[in-house]
Amino acid sequence: MRIAQLRQADLNLLVVFTALAEERNVTLAAKRLSLSQSAMSRALQRLRDMFHDDLLIRTPTGYDLTPQGVRLLRELEVMLPKLDRLLSGTEFDPMTEGANFRLSSTDYAAHVICPLLCRYFKAETSKVSFEFSAWHDDVFNAMERGRLDLVLNADDGGVSSQFTREMLFREEFVCVVAKASRFAKRMKIDQYLAASHIGISTLGGLQTIPEKYLAEAGVKRHCVIRLPYFAAAIHSIEGTNLVVTVPRRIAESVVNHPGLKIIEAPPLIGGFDYQMVWHPRMNTDAAHVWLRQAIRETGRRIAGKL
Secondary structure: OOOHHHHHOHHHHHHHHHHHHHHHHHHHHHHHOOHHHHHHHHHHHHHHHHHHHOEEEEEEOOEEEOOOHOOOOOOOOHHHHHHHHHHHHHOOOOOOOOOOEEEEOOEEEEEEEEEHHHOOOOOOOOEEEEEEEOOOHHHHHHHOOOOOOOOEEEEEEEEOOOEEEEEEEEEEEEEEEEEHHHHHHHOOOHHHHOOOOEEEEEEEOOOOHHHHHHOOOOOOOOEEEEOOHHHHHHHHHOOOOEEEEEEEEHHHHHHOOOOEEEEEEEOOOOOOEEEEEEEEOOOOOOOHHHHHHHHHHHHHHOOOOO
16 A cells, blocks of 8 residues: 555544454444444444455345455554554564564574474464574675574674674583594594594585684594585484584483493684674564563573583
């Protein structure tokens, strides 16, 4: 609808239509809105004139919606709660208001965050949905343009100061090797550098944080294979002399695998903070506040498990 049409329209009629569509009875709808039955009938006629459609058709048991009426009701079920929240300043309620949140994350978040997130927001009763997309090197531009609501990634120092970020939990790296490997419980740096590795290419062909730590020390590891997924890399280790460096929480998901073992990485490799990043324009948006709290609570649960 164009702005000119909005100026001419009585938007209160949308509330009237919602009551009529839900009650399917003029008397009950009028009582619900504290209107007379004749006022409700006149409002229905004005609605029909505004949308050039009957919207509701009288039947022996009440009223049925026309196809246009069905479409209008679907739109209003999403629109009216948002308008009400915008005017009243109330909090977002995922049980009554629908929202689709768009997030970009690494393979790590898919393994560690998503399972707990699904339990947190009660997918079977909530009206919200989450759309995760794979991490790519243009995620922050996408967030700037409003195509993403939140980015989940390791804090590698690459986030522009224009965005707001919050640490969720601390993670550390470990090494996964074959069960029959010669490596003991902790790998020394000289052993690490002498070994052949599977690298995880999460961004720009490099697993950025381990490579950064090594580069700062003036050394480099030898990667014979690079894969984009942690799970695939881990499951490629059995029966080889290769080493894969992964976050501990990913490694623990295969701790019972009979052909693999987890050993401590050299102290040089260290760990990292995992964070959520968003655009400041979303700071006070009630739905986005709820989203961040959901991710924050998930992060707390993850932190308590290490």
